[in-house]
Amino acid sequence: MQEAVLLRTAKESLSQQNDFASATSQNRNDWIVFAVIVSILWSVPLSLGGFYLYLGLAVAIYAISALGLQTMVGLAGQLSLGHAAFMGIGAYTSVLLQKTLGLPFLVTLAAAGLTAAAAGLLMAQLIRLSGVYFKIATFGFGIVVHQILSNWTALTGGSAGVRGIPVISIIGFQVETRTGLFVCEALTLTLIYGLLVRLSHGKIGRAFRAIGQNEAAARSVGIPVPRYRMIVITLGCAIAGIAGAYLPHLMRFLSPESFTWYESLTCLIMITVGGLGSLPGAIIGAAVLIVAPEYLRDFAQYKMLAFGVLLVASMILLPKGIAGAGAALSRRKRIHAR
Template sequence: MALLWTVPLLPGGFYFYLGLVVAIYAIAALGLQVMVGLAGQLSLGHAAFLGIGAYTAILLEKGVGLSFLPALAAAGLLMAQLIRLSGVYFKIATFGFGIVVYQILTNWSSLTGGHVGVRAIPPIVILNLQITTRVGLFAVEMAALTIIYVLLVRLCHGRIGRALRAIGQNETAARSMGIRVDRYRMIVITLGSGIAGLAGAFLPHLMRFLSPESFTWYDSLLVLIMITVGGLGSLPGAIVGAALLTIVPEYLRDFAQYKMLAFGVLLIVSMILMPAGVAGVLRAALIGTLRRGGRVQ
């Protein structure tokens, strides 16, 4: 997180752009991490949540004239009420839901603009202050990422977090211990999808354009790979995975046709050789270094 905050100090606009993208996908990955890595509620259509959040925020900003914060809240609240299924039905429903949302965004051209998309994206307005520069956008994104991260850390170490971990490890055992599984599952689905909707609301302000092509099944798979490679169940892992899967492909553009193959191999290798993800490897290396230095008993 601290490294991300230093991105504006790097030379050149390319790294700054990557930092903006990483911040958005890190927010989305945190939402999916809570659902999958913490509570075991696998979502196969997470990009649909980003898409609805993005279109809700922009259409409210353009059509109703809401400022960014109310539009952002509306996007999150809308996302929080979409999925109310559980178990394997939830997994299948999220995959189908992603396809349905993409088709709606593509074909409801009178509302979404279809493949033409939404142009003339208005600037972010917060407390009558217009955010018109990329530096300002980056500050807003990072503020949102930092707040979400801190709140999720506190949640994960509290009573709700312990209940969600119990559900993710063994739902039957959790129910037998008196944990209200359905209630907590609804909490985590609401939270994860809502965070994804908030992340999606930033995308059009970065791209200055909004189209359904940003919310396909590929994007859902990408966010899932981010949290898996970074480390399932690890909040730092979600950010590390988002950074890796955003930055590395930019340096492998000559092999773009092999991107999906590379992602598949990376996913398999990480699950076999790094079950705790990249974040787990980094943490183990740091602890080992500190122990060799006599700082950790």
């Protein structure tokens, strides 16, 4: 009897060691890939400037937003069809607080994340719905938010939008150039990525993955599924709100039309093309979906068709996305090298 207990304890210890080694390896790989992506993201826009800097700014904003959606969909399997609405909530919260109260950007950035998180918490109350009903509810939530932004003209300016976007002020420093804005965005992206890497390889991240793979099985091992679903939805929406706070400072204009179902669909395609469940994949997907259309302007009328073809092709040819294909290629090279 005692030998059986010792054997079981040894097996559990070995399993925990293997899990820890696997998580550590994956953690290291995520940071290596991220370092490569960031080096490109920093060097190309800053060295070439001009239009390339504009693209770098847009990529960074949507990469942040895609990381939030990746956490919800790729890790926990909570598909949201209204993600852009939370970018809109963050954008309007930040800009209106700057314009009306003159608050510094770091305060309004935090407020953008908190307001979007509160809206996400409200949407998370829909978790009693399941399957396709939950997905439809998130789509409807996004439409409701867009209609509020479009029709509450006294606050948002309606379809006319908000002009005169204030300059970002951080600890007394005025961020008046695109280069300065890019540095702010890149630092925010790095911070959020680091937090998500740490979270995804910890206890909470394992619970998210268990829920995403099989909710019934997660419940059977004692994971409080409703609580973790609420946490991941709120977290993903907060990150989207932070991303949205930067968008008006890039566009120098704020309109509800920047936060329609089309943008939500684009974010979803980003994480699918990049690789569901992969944090680096979210950034890669954002880069592809932002940069590619700029070089295909002659075919702008076929943009949605192209996105649809890209989505279908990636699901057939690269079911784990670009990041998954890259990881598989790297493993194959290591095997052959031995």
